[in-house]
Amino acid sequence: MKIFNNNKQFRPDEEIVDLYGPPEMLLGPEYAEQPYIPPVLRGTVGDKPSCKYYEKLLDCYKSIREKTDFQPKVALVLGSGLGEYAETEVDIAETIDYSEIKGFPRSTVLGHKGRFVFGYVGGVPVVVMQGRVHFYEGYDIHDVVLPTRLMSMLGAEILLLTNAAGGINTGFSAGDFMLIRDHISTFAPNPLTGKNLEELGTRFPDMSKVYDPVLCEAISTTAKELGITLQQGVYLQLSGPSFETPAEIRMLRGFGADAVGMSTVVEAIAANHAGMRVCGISCISNLACGMTDTPLSHAEVQESADKAAPKFRALVSGAIEKFGSL
Numbered sequence: 001m002k003i004f005n006n007n008k009q010f011r012p013d014e015e016i017v018d019l020y021g022p023p024e025m026l027l028g029p030e031y032a033e034q035p036y037i038p039p040v041l042r043g044t045v046g047d048k049p050s051c052k053y054y055e056k057l058l059d060c061y062k063s064i065r066e067k068t069d070f071q072p073k074v075a076l077v078l079g080s081g082l083g084e085y086a087e088t089e090v091d092i093a094e095t096i097d098y099s100e101i102k103g104f105p106r107s108t109v110l111g112h113k114g115r116f117v118f119g120y121v122g123g124v125p126v127v128v129m130q131g132r133v134h135f136y137e138g139y140d141i142h143d144v145v146l147p148t149r150l151m152s153m154l155g156a157e158i159l160l161l162t163n164a165a166g167g168i169n170t171g172f173s174a175g176d177f178m179l180i181r182d183h184i185s186t187f188a189p190n191p192l193t194g195k196n197l198e199e200l201g202t203r204f205p206d207m208s209k210v211y212d213p214v215l216c217e218a219i220s221t222t223a224k225e226l227g228i229t230l231q232q233g234v235y236l237q238l239s240g241p242s243f244e245t246p247a248e249i250r251m252l253r254g255f256g257a258d259a260v261g262m263s264t265v266v267e268a269i270a271a272n273h274a275g276m277r278v279c280g281i282s283c284i285s286n287l288a289c290g291m292t293d294t295p296l297s298h299a300e301v302q303e304s305a306d307k308a309a310p311k312f313r314a315l316v317s318g319a320i321e322k323f324g325s326l
């Protein structure tokens with residue numbers, strides 16, 4: 001049985017089944033049999049790349065493929081606090097600095113390295129982004145999601161996004177983890193604007209279930225097994241880099257956000273567009289502005305995320321091991 005494949009437009013003849021229909025289907029073996037075809041193997045729509053962004057992606061892809069033929073199953077984006085994850089949790093096969101990839105945007109944020117790490121977590125082949133690209137650094141939004149699309153082209157069918165976020169939900173505490181169940185993208189630039197990258201996905205992609213329920217279930221089970229409390233909620237991305245005001249936080253709470261940050265949503269949109277299965281975990285590094293008397297600082301966010309890192313690392317590795325059989 002095929003699962004629904006709403007956003008890739010290259011296999012129009014395949015049977016469409018609503019993944020979110022019968023619950024028994026969600027965890028059934030049929031899911032594991034669904035082959036993932038990386039965009040680069042789906043064939044181009046015409047003779048030439050459909051637009052300059054796809055051309056740039058192909059250049060980056062070729063540049064990586066000249067250095068490695070590693071085939072990742074899972075792509076992991078490391079947020080604040082998880083910077084050292086690759087060194088401690090990944091059986092490293094190869095690394096490629098972003099500076100070695102022609103045309104690749106480079107992160108300028110303090111505490112973020114800039115390289116892809118290829119290797120294994122619990123035997124599962126992964127590509128890890130050690131250092132992500134943020135919109136607030138001044139990059140074009142298409143460049144911000146270029147790494148996500150690139151990892152999809154390299155064969156990664158699952159994307160695990162991590163970040164540090166401000167807790168908006170009054171039931172959250174600093175140091176909590178939140179499984180991202182949905183997002184609000186309204187206040188962030190949409191990475192799909194401009195000419196559609198036909199090779200990746202459809203013009204108007206469905207966003208009704210961005211965060212794959214099977215992957216969410218696997219993360220939730222891992223947290224239970226490790227005795228880690230896992231909150232769940234809606235993540236909202238703002239462009240940053242300034243933190244929010246108390247009035248903004250009250251507004252965002254009214255809109256249904258549980259956590260706020262400056263990343264993740266645009267990557268999730270691009271990945272969903274390209275047909276990847278997406279999931280995400282936030283480390284609630286602080287309560288959002290106005291919820292405590294302490295002014296916010298990047299140093300505080302980093303320090304708090306660093307403190308939560310050992311648990312975060314265990315949660316991420318445990319989840320990736322489970323993804324290996326999905």
Ligand code: HPA
Pocket residue numbers: 164165166167243244260261262285286287288289296301
């Ligand atoms: N606001 C926005 N981004 C963040 C925060 C916050 O409070 N904490 C960590 N990233």
